[in-house]
Amino acid sequence: MNDGLNGITGVITGGGKSSRFGSDKALALLEGRPLLHHVAHSLDGCGLRLLVAPPGKYALGGWQPVPDTRPGEGPLAGLEAALGVSLHLRGAGWVAFTGVDLPRLTPDFWLTLAAARTPHALSVQPLDAEGRPQPLAALYHTAVLPHITALLDAGERRLRAAALAERVVTVLGIAPGVLRNVNTPADLLNLQTKQQ
Ligand SMILES: Nc1nc2c(ncn2[C@@H]2O[C@H](COP(=O)(O)OP(=O)(O)OP(=O)(O)O)[C@@H](O)[C@H]2O)c(=O)[nH]1
Numbered sequence: 001m002n003d004g005l006n007g008i009t010g011v012i013t014g015g016g017k018s019s020r021f022g023s024d025k026a027l028a029l030l031e032g033r034p035l036l037h038h039v040a041h042s043l044d045g046c047g048l049r050l051l052v053a054p055p056g057k058y059a060l061g062g063w064q065p066v067p068d069t070r071p072g073e074g075p076l077a078g079l080e081a082a083l084g085v086s087l088h089l090r091g092a093g094w095v096a097f098t099g100v101d102l103p104r105l106t107p108d109f110w111l112t113l114a115a116a117r118t119p120h121a122l123s124v125q126p127l128d129a130e131g132r133p134q135p136l137a138a139l140y141h142t143a144v145l146p147h148i149t150a151l152l153d154a155g156e157r158r159l160r161a162a163a164l165a166e167r168v169v170t171v172l173g174i175a176p177g178v179l180r181n182v183n184t185p186a187d188l189l190n191l192q193t194k195q196q
């Protein structure tokens with residue numbers, strides 16, 4: 001069966017401080033458009049789209065604003081908030097989760113992850129150029145929510161802890177340019193000047 005991305009909830013977590021970038025990187029321009037819009041475009045096909053950020057921080061057409069349940073506690077907390085809302089609005093299912101700073105993600109990238117889902121998996125993550133799973137451009141099943149809440153309650157903040165390793169499916173062969181992450185002004189300059 002292939003319903004594209006319609007059955008998946010798209011999530012962008014945008015509650016960060018951009019301290020390395022020096023100004024709000026979500027609004028930084030690449031090819032005339034904010035990074036946030038590039039990321040959002042990759043998830044246009046999702047039947048529900050959630051933007052986790054402080055109220056009023058961004059306005060993004062077609063995206064439902066979701067406040068952090070634990071403001072300032074990082075992307076793992078953003079994922080917790082989004083999974084809770086998706087479960088409430090759509091029932092159990094899959095979420096495509098990413099940040100504001102991966103502007104080269106594409107619909108095809110997400111479809112590739114979706115095709116790699118297995119009945120046992122709770123997360124599907126691409127391998128980056130160094131062969132490491134990238135948890136900030138990944139699919140998560142709502143069934144992982146109690147685990148994430150327990151982790152956060154215990155003080156964990158690393159996003160890579162979100163899913164147990166034995167329940168993560170990794171996907172090889174993603175073009176390295178697709179996962180380009182903008183943390184600093186130099187990262188953005190690199191993207192602007194490199195063909196990828
Ligand atoms: N909802 C939510 N998202 C967050 C939070 N902290 C970071 N993020 C998002 O997580 C993604 C990756 O985070 P980072 O690259 O560390 O972004 P950042 O924290 O804004 O940047 P630095 O301050 O330079 O670390 C970005 O999309 C951030 O907006 C948070 O507390 N809540």
Ligand SMILES: [Mg+2]
Pocket residue numbers: 016017
């Ligand atoms: Mg950070």
